[in-house]
Amino acid sequence: METKLKDMGLPKSIANVFAARNITTAKEALSLTEFELMQLLDVGLADVASAVARISEIACPPYQTVLSLLEQRIQKETHGGHLPTRLKGLDKALCGGIPFGVLTELVGPAGIGKTQFCMKLSLLASLPEAYGGLNGRVIYIDVESKLSSRRIIEIGAESLPEIFHIKGMAQEMAGRILVLRPSSLLELTESLQQIKVSIFQHQVKLLVIDSMAAAVSRDYGHAAPRQHPLGWHISFIKSLAESSRIPVVVTNQVRSQSRDEACQYAFQEQSKRKASEAPAGYDSHLVAALGIHWAHAVTIRLVLEAKSGQRFIKLAKSPISPPIAFPFTITSSGISLLNDDGQELKGTEISTIQYQGFHKDIFL
Template sequence: MAAKRLQRLDISDELKERLARQGLTTCADVLAKSPLELMKLSGRSGLTVHDLVHRCCLSQAVKPVTALHLLKSRERGGTFFATSLPDLDKVLHGGIPTATMTEIAGPAGCGKTQFSMTLSVLATLPVEDGGLGGGVVYIDTEGAFSAKRLLEIAQTRLPQQFQDDSSLKELASQVHIVSVQSCKNLMNRLQSIEEDLIQKKIKLMVLDSVASLVRKEYSNVQGGMMRRTDFLASEAALLKYIAETFSIPVIVTNQITTRYGQRAPVSSPHTPDDGDGSVEVDGEGSYLTAALGNTWSHSVNTRLILQYLAGDRRQILVAKSPVAPFTCFDFIITKKGVEQDVQGQGHYKGTDPGKQAIQGRAGLSVGSTQW
């Protein structure tokens, strides 16, 4: 990633400080300058500048690894983050894969933030207890995060680990909330976050949500779709770089949108079809699917879709995974956060993850509790 901080390069502190005074703090800043400009700004010889540029280029080069290295890494453990939903962890071969980007998509109120906060609690647990043994960076773009709800999940789900105020305060101190209100603010934060990840021993990053800012800023403006695509490509590259460099899971939540003019493949074994494996969610041939389009869909490594079933029932679909089949599980949201409903599990006929139909809320029963 060209936004890598110069502080992490093996160059003299004096040179780092001089470059910083000139506004050059990342590899991108250095690589954007000509050798003559760098000589003038740094006060160094052409040989020193050549070495600086060479080091910046090397730091961005993709370093290949062997299949044996990947195998040994998996044998050592730590390649998956258990969600505590037994059947989901089983089909994912251990849980959400680290060093990759996982998307949780679904309609409003279906449990994306609840799932994210549940994972945040679990990530702070010691490794021997199924956690990641570190902190969490939670980037909130919608103001949906609730510290009170986070502590409620911890207390009710894990009463032994969080039975007193001191343990709850320790949990709260490990979850770092970053509120952003614009795409520019978000990109700047991602480009400068490496130091925080190291200092705060971050083991999980959550972005809730990836869609809200781009949909607000790039809708109904001239050239908005192209600018949105460019921004999402840069954002995805940054998020995947962070995941791979620090070997942590990056979780992003996504909203839904409506597609028209196509029949949507059946997305659940509980959804009645018309005999040919497809179902119309809307009478006009439209259906709900994950937002941001196919380009973004191809950027995520794993896609989990949350959707509504009849009444208050909800379901998780494994819509995209390099290791898991198309599988679905019923789940419920309680004071403990997201829990698996053991009554519902099955396989479904999958499709392109970018076109997977999602069931929205048909209605809400009287007296139901929404978390």
């Protein structure tokens, strides 16, 4: 994948010196300072500088103007690069739906409806474009074995009767959803590597991982899932989303926040002592199971929560819209919003995850 130095059109003499010192890739050459290179290669500053400049120019990717990016997205991609969720308010806030090429995360307590939402999205992505779908396959990595094929068909038949009553349609749509059930993080890793290849061959239009937190905690115990170095997975999934330009939806669990949890900077503590407002009670607060490192990696975070018996879906992190919460319910036709206007959120409301007065029997 990486360009070899010998293909970069360096002057013959210096290219040979690099080769003789076993520096064959841009990565190796650029990991050394110019001074170190001079030592190692035994050549002067001018030669090293021009060689490094040449290597850098070739190794660095070309630029695009943002305008050309925008035009590309609008012209080439289905629905302008979005997977519509068919939840009107949410689609509007997200400029058309779940965006292609980035990670969208669903966080929420158990039983709130994350998997329901994932199943609905899978179904939508598999629909023909004329019906608002992406007309492609879906890869569903079902870590917790929660996906119910019966439920998918039910959601389809209830919410899209006009399509699902066409004979053979249910079979075709459900046939496009490929479910993987990795039993360990290692297996998940292997599947991801395989997927990278098959996305291009098989018209895969959506990748769902339900849930990332379960995949991690299963191997490392619930004690410290946030400490686990997810580094490789983060960059791999991100680059997968980006190179194939498909939406990637990942779910995350919650855990209760411990008291010594970091939520302030060193400089804030001093001012806090003076501040009159008492720190909010942390007892009932939930936080996302995967920590801050992971949170930086997701582009859009949707929090599903319950407040005094009502479920809400809120846009907790999104570069394209203000923080908004929509009340929703789960019916036989899947997840649906109670109103499409939403309520704008402020401050701490945005990032907290509530779970109050919520009874499962509402749903069952």
